[in-house]
Amino acid sequence: MATFDPELRLVLSLAREAGAIALAYQTGGADAMQAQDKPDDEGPVTRADTEINARLVAALRAAFPGDAVVAEESADDAAAAADVSRCWYVDPIDGTAEYARGETCWAIQIGLCIGGEPVLGVVYEAGAARLSWGVCTPDRREAVVVDAGGAATPLRASHRSLAELRLVSSLSHASPKTLEVMQALRIPPERNLRLGSVGVKVGTIARGEADLYVHPRSGTKLWDTCAPWALLRAVGGKITDLWGHPLVYDPRRLGHDNGLVASHGAHHDEILAAIRPLVDDWFRSPHG
Structure with a gap:
């Protein structure tokens, strides 16, 4: 039975560490973040994006050497991952524009695809102190949100008309x-x-x-x-x-x-x- 507990434990820890780095830069203001525009109208990038990108990629490759890792700030060689069944997709800061403005609606995102299907995902809204994770496989279907106090609540979508x-x-x-x-x-x-x-x-x-x-x-x-x-x-x-x-x-x-x-x-x-x-x-x- 594939529960993905080892992967989830590691990625939750990595997301929290990345969130702490991002918040430290954001607290330091514009001089610390050093936001600049990427070429080809690809949006802004900050020091936090590049540092977190490098840390997450290195940690995932060390923990799962047989897996591919594709991350936003180092995606030039992404095509090399095409023939690997397990592929991690990493966004070191999703919502960089909001992050650079000092807002809270941004997230560290780490997801695992197997055979092209997303099976595990962690979305850490560090600015809002909200960590969400989900596992969706034939053996396990579970999604949880953890608040600032550490209380975990199952995620549930609405049934609005x-x-x-x-x-x-x-x-x-x-x-x-x-x-x-x-x-x-x-x-x-x-x-x-x-x-x-x-x-x-x-x-x-x-x-x-x-x-x-x-x-x-x-x-x-x-x-x-x-x-x-x-x-x-x-x-x-x-x-x-x-x-x-x-x-x-x-x-x-x-x-x-x-x-x-x-x-x-x-x-x-x-x-x-x-x-x-x-x-x-x-x-x-x-x-x-």
């Missing part, structure tokens, strides 16, 4: 397409929670605070979604691309080029059907 849906959307990358989604699903502004980080947003769905996240364009990467997807799978939620196709975890193609839809699962197909005319208009593509 289509008429009650709560949306979570981007804080730093607001899009007119989000307003179109809200109109199509009749979601009023007061039921739109705006946050940074894919992991933070998906975490709100896994906890039942929100029900839906739509990323209406390309831009997210495998390390953005692997760990959160394991959490959401464990509580019965769903993530697909905008047309309803499963997300593909292949390190030879790092981007989710067809956007994504994450939901509490109960009405995923109806949500996809409701936004399909919008999606076809956005992409003008024959996907189907």
